[in-house]
Amino acid sequence: MNLLSVENISKAYGERVLFEDLSFGINKDQKIAFVAKNGTGKTSVLNIIAGKDTPDNGQVVQRKGIHIAYLSQEQNFDSSLSIQETIFATENKILPIIKQYEEALKNTEDAENYQKAFELMEQHNAWDFETQYRLILSKLKLDDLNQKVSTLSGGQKKRLALAIILINKPDLLILDEPTNHLDLEMIEWLESFFKREKITLFMVTHDRYFLERVCNEIIELDQGNLYRYKGNYSYFLEKKEERIAQETSSTEKAKNLFKKELDWMRRQPKARTTKSKSRIDDFYEIKQKAKKRRQDHAVQLEINMERLGSKIVELHHLKKSFGDKIILNDFEYVFKKGERIGIIGKNGTGKSSFLNILTQKEAIDGGKVVVGETVKFGYYTQKGIQIKEGQKVIEVIKEFGEYIPLTKGRKISASQLLERFLFDRKKQYDFIEKLSGGERKRLYLCTVLIQNPNFLILDEPTNDLDVVTLNVLENFLLDYPGNLIVVSHDRYFMDKIVDSLFVFRGEGIVENFPGNYSDFRTYEDSKPQEPIQKTTKTTSTKESSPKSKLSYLEKREFGALEKDIEKLERKKTTVESFFMKDGITEEEVNEKSKELQEIISLLEEKEERWFELSMKLEG
Secondary structure, three states: OEEEEEEEEEEEEOOEEEEEEEEEEEEOOOEEEEEEOOOOOHHHHHHHHOOOOOOOEEEEEEOOOOOEEEEOOOOOOOOOOEHHHHHHOOOOOHHHHHHHHHHHHHOOOOHHHHHHHHHHHHHOOHHHHHHHHHHHHHHOOOOOOOOEHHHOOHHHHHHHHHHHHHHHOOOEEEEEOOOOOOOHHHHHHHHHHHHHOOOEEEEEOOOHHHHHHHOOEEEEEEOOEEEEEOOOHHHHHHHHHHHHHHHOHHHHHHHHHHHHHHHHHHHOOOOOOOOOOOOOOOHHHHHHHHHHHHHOOOOOOOEOOOOOOOOOEEEEEEEEEEOOEEEEEEEEEEOOOOOEEEEEEOOOOOHHHHHHHHOOOOOOOEEEEEEOOOOOEEEEOOOOOOOOOOOEHHHHHHOOOOEEEEHHHOEEEHHHHHHHOOOOOOHHHOEHHHOOHHHHHHHHHHHHHOOOOOEEEEEOOOOOOOHHHHHHHHHHHHHOOOEEEEEOOOHHHHHHHOOEEEEEEEOOEEEEEOOOHHHHHHHHHOOOOOOOOOOOOOOOOOOOOOOOOOOHHHHHHHHHHHHHHHHHHHHHHHHHHHOOOOOOOHHHHHHHHHHHHHHHHHHHHHHHHHHHHHHHHHO
16 A cells, blocks of 8 residues: 655755655555665655655655654754653643543542543553553653653654654654664664564665664665665665666676675674574684684775884773763773774763773773873764865865875875765865765764874764765775774674674673674573563552463464474574585575575564563563
8 A cells, every 4th residue: 555655856955956856655564765875865855755845846645644753863842841741742642541540540549530541541452552652761761751851962852752753653654864862772672663563664774784674675866866676785785786787897896895795794693683592601702703704804905004002002990980970980901903892882871981081082080091102093073073164075184184195105195085985076176064964974084084093983983874885984994904993883884893892881880792793692682581570550440460471362373483483493504504505606695695584584573572472471
């Protein structure tokens, strides 16, 4: 069933044409990602579909009576309201019933009012809705419902907007970078939520694991033309490579980029398993795997950075708190040459503060930071670039450096670096005010890299970058010979770039894990599961039993799932053994890789459902 049709829309700002004559449709239950380079009008397309903007030509036709919700980059709330008041102010017939019941709970002496509220909850089956409503708020860390919107950070406001949309269950959900401002735990929950729920999505995201696991179709805008791919990210990479190869042989470089990306995707383990059958405890084995990943990469860009001495950075007994909130508690680490460390942890655990301490931009409460004399930091922060009116792109980067030296006397000029990061010669002479948000982030990255640091620190470098730019950045960083520290919620990026992790657990606890993010998730998921806290409803006339027993249909489903999982495991083993054969063709590899991907996705889905039902059974 078609929910919305985009018919020949065009948009331009002055002489700058973003896109012309775009047409596509969105059908019920499709989960579509919209992929395009920064600056080609992705957000403008979303705004037009959501009715927040109008096209210069063409129209958007939507099915009568459908409810469309839009998660944009900017949120506008009444700052005088609390989180709960903001949620209850939305148009949802169940929310006032829940509110009435919660008010009645505060005054149980008024038996008549309480009974009436209770019966309304029963009548509208609001118990399940309330449970999911509270789960969504909990998962998005919106626990203090009385907190005023005026006191929320930008990230908290975006999470509130996301929560409202998920609670209200629109017919079509339009999302602009939904994983920005979410920590890794939230992203994985949202990923699982979208996989499980029957919901129609149209979104822009740079999160490639999200694309891989949530989307069943990708629409790409490339040089003014639209291309549709009926599959996930791996399928998109494969078919795009084929398309580029067919179009012209002169694009060999672009073809190789997508081929390498697809090969890497196929070699990687899943970033998250629902449950692991065994505990990984041999850290040396993980470390060896991490080292091998780096050796597999063939260096193409031999950067001749300033030599690092024997002493790099030493952290001795670091202590840092903000009031009662402990960030570091007696933390120690001595960096070695060439280390590539990712930093992960929930929002608010002190990741960005740690980077500021490392670069001595923030004072510590105790301990000592010792930086070697030869260390030259390059620090990409979340603040972005300071714009000077009237400056051109090339002028901005030349303020920081003219070139990056390579081995054998070669070099990359400022202009060549910009080209590498997708600023063509014409774009280099554009005024900086004309750049999109993603293009400004790209330029900021170039200003950090042109300084040729030997210790590079990147704080959320993937935010607002398109998939193509992320490929370029990853290839540059894989060639980078110095020390590297990255804070990122982009699991795919972390898997590809880092060899070990600092895991910020909160309360000043920081663990050193010798592997990438996929290794860490596998390790974490193999821990014994903590009991899930269940909520029960309060009845007025008789005791209610917790909703922990399986219904007759759920029991049948549970038994069938165990058989299905067993069959899929056998099928997975059979397909995997195929790759061990000699003489298999590339076509056979592609076909079997796609089949294996489908089996793994289905297996994860069934294991997730089995796990949910087993928790109810145990409860």
